[in-house]
Amino acid sequence: MSRRMRLWDIAHARAGDKGDTSNVSVWVEDATHYAAVLRQITPERIRAEFPRLVQGPVEIHPVPHLLGLDIVMHRALEGGVNSSLNLDGHGKSWSYLILRLEVEIDEPSKTRCR
Amino acid sequence: MEALRRLQGENRQGSRCRIGCGAGFSSDRLGPAVDLVAEGGLDWLVLECIGERTMAFGHRDRRRDPGAGYNPLLEPRMRTLLPLCRRHGTRLLSNMGVANPRRAAERTVEIARELGLQGLTVAWLEGDDVTGLVGPETPLAEGGTVGERENRLLAANAYLGIEHLLPALTTGADVVLTGRVADPSLFLAPLVLRFGWESHDWERLAGGTLVGHLLECGMQVTGGYFADPGRKEVPDLARCGYPIAEVAADGSAVVTKLERAGGLVSTETVKEQLLYEVQDPAAYITPDVIADFSKVVIEPDGPDRVGVRGAAGRPRPERLKVTLAFDGGYLGEAGVSYAGINALARAELAREILRERLTRIHGLHCPLRFDLIGVDSLHGTAGVAPVRTEDVRLRVACRSPRREEVELVLWETEAMLTCGPAGGGGFRGRIAESVSTASCFVPRDAVHCRVEVLEA
Numbered sequence: 001m002s003r004r005m006r007l008w009d010i011a012h013a014r015a016g017d018k019g020d021t022s023n024v025s026v027w028v029e030d031a032t033h034y035a036a037v038l039r040q041i042t043p044e045r046i047r048a049e050f051p052r053l054v055q056g057p058v059e060i061h062p063v064p065h066l067l068g069l070d071i072v073m074h075r076a077l078e079g080g081v082n083s084s085l086n087l088d089g090h091g092k093s094w095s096y097l098i099l100r101l102e103v104e105i106d107e108p109s110k111t112r113c114r
Numbered sequence: 115m116e117a118l119r120r121l122q123g124e125n126r127q128g129s130r131c132r133i134g135c136g137a138g139f140s141s142d143r144l145g146p147a148v149d150l151v152a153e154g155g156l157d158w159l160v161l162e163c164i165g166e167r168t169m170a171f172g173h174r175d176r177r178r179d180p181g182a183g184y185n186p187l188l189e190p191r192m193r194t195l196l197p198l199c200r201r202h203g204t205r206l207l208s209n210m211g212v213a214n215p216r217r218a219a220e221r222t223v224e225i226a227r228e229l230g231l232q233g234l235t236v237a238w239l240e241g242d243d244v245t246g247l248v249g250p251e252t253p254l255a256e257g258g259t260v261g262e263r264e265n266r267l268l269a270a271n272a273y274l275g276i277e278h279l280l281p282a283l284t285t286g287a288d289v290v291l292t293g294r295v296a297d298p299s300l301f302l303a304p305l306v307l308r309f310g311w312e313s314h315d316w317e318r319l320a321g322g323t324l325v326g327h328l329l330e331c332g333m334q335v336t337g338g339y340f341a342d343p344g345r346k347e348v349p350d351l352a353r354c355g356y357p358i359a360e361v362a363a364d365g366s367a368v369v370t371k372l373e374r375a376g377g378l379v380s381t382e383t384v385k386e387q388l389l390y391e392v393q394d395p396a397a398y399i400t401p402d403v404i405a406d407f408s409k410v411v412i413e414p415d416g417p418d419r420v421g422v423r424g425a426a427g428r429p430r431p432e433r434l435k436v437t438l439a440f441d442g443g444y445l446g447e448a449g450v451s452y453a454g455i456n457a458l459a460r461a462e463l464a465r466e467i468l469r470e471r472l473t474r475i476h477g478l479h480c481p482l483r484f485d486l487i488g489v490d491s492l493h494g495t496a497g498v499a500p501v502r503t504e505d506v507r508l509r510v511a512c513r514s515p516r517r518e519e520v521e522l523v524l525w526e527t528e529a530m531l532t533c534g535p536a537g538g539g540g541f542r543g544r545i546a547e548s549v550s551t552a553s554c555f556v557p558r559d560a561v562h563c564r565v566e567v568l569e570a
Binding site: 008012013014016017018019021023025027050051052053059061063065066068070072078080081082083085086087088093094096097100 | 166167256339340342345346382385386387388389390391392393394395396408409410411412442445447481482483485487491492493495496497498509511512513548549550551553
């Protein structure tokens, strides 16, 4: 049995910027979900989800012992904070773009509500 | 001997060095920094106050007025913190010198005298301004050369590291003021001074760099930039405290805050900050070390206390990174709001009218952006499905090297009040000077620094 869940339900995230590169670190809360997240949140998927926004390559660095992944998106800030016309030129809210993505979780969920 | 002991922070109880961060950006809060010095038992208070924009604006201000160019909040910060730091034996280290560390130090000494803090010493460090090392042929990390940029170069600042900071710290001055320094180095330098770490002890330098990285954004590790109601709760965020690190001689540390302060220090807040603005967890590059955060251990150590250890390190880079700031012209933003029945359709009509007037009738060619705030603004480019709402703000943004073009955008947006759709209100418009930035590298040995100490 599997369930579709938003990353927001099972992980937390923070966005940072350097020039025109945005990185969103995602932290999965339950170790049993980590492999599924890593399998489904791929560079190809990120580029496919946001084709207009993410213009450059995407790298994902897993940090397995902390259940983390660092999603690095190049040319994803409309030029960067000093040239973007976006109200959020730093892409501070990009973490919530990522957290809206859905993943299939294989087992009956044991997600804790806090 | 007494003086040396004081210099190394041995006047404190215990074997750990206590460092607090009392500002994580140029305009960060002051009140919680006061609490930190008063109650934190700190050896060092670090105020990190430079961003790419504020660095460039510092140079602009200094060009207009040779006595300006340091952090605009230096005065209230020093007035409040200097007496407290003296009372508690806490040394203060800050990059509030921005583009004019000497003047920042002179002003600090003047303030100390006004406050009757005789004998207070202020060291300032210069040498990060490397405009003289940059020419039209200098290659940019982003590709191309400085000379190929259309806009005027405003500033070139190298990120200095502990090798440049330590001579300022070993003067023993109560206050040390700098310009551009790599943020984590502001925290690492006091640790190197205290524990005598060798300049090639990459593991400990990486440990201290990790501490600096976690603290440099102030409250981002104590509950700021974290809360999500119903999902991630942070208690008493309105009274959030700045962070304290209790650092051991082996480079491991506990991150915490004052017990009575609001906020939260948890493994989650620390994890989020661990990779903040980090593009490769295994290679966090500073002037001091290439730190590897990929195996860092983060574990709870009691309420609002989190232990961190296990950063690895490799030899520091041979070249220093330089941020170049170019004149970026003007950024104009204007908005008008619509609410109630059919608000979205009225806002969309206003957008079409403005687009027609600005691009067709006035023939503007500068980059223009239209957002419907409340519908699809921040995530508009990302293609997230818009929501229906009856409270919408039309936002227009533009960039241009010509101020009159930007003024026209504001004027036309304001005209929506009488010439646009029904019920438009709440016009606001602003024009800001803007900078664009790029990076290059300079050889480490081409950068020459100087330290001077002033006394109140």
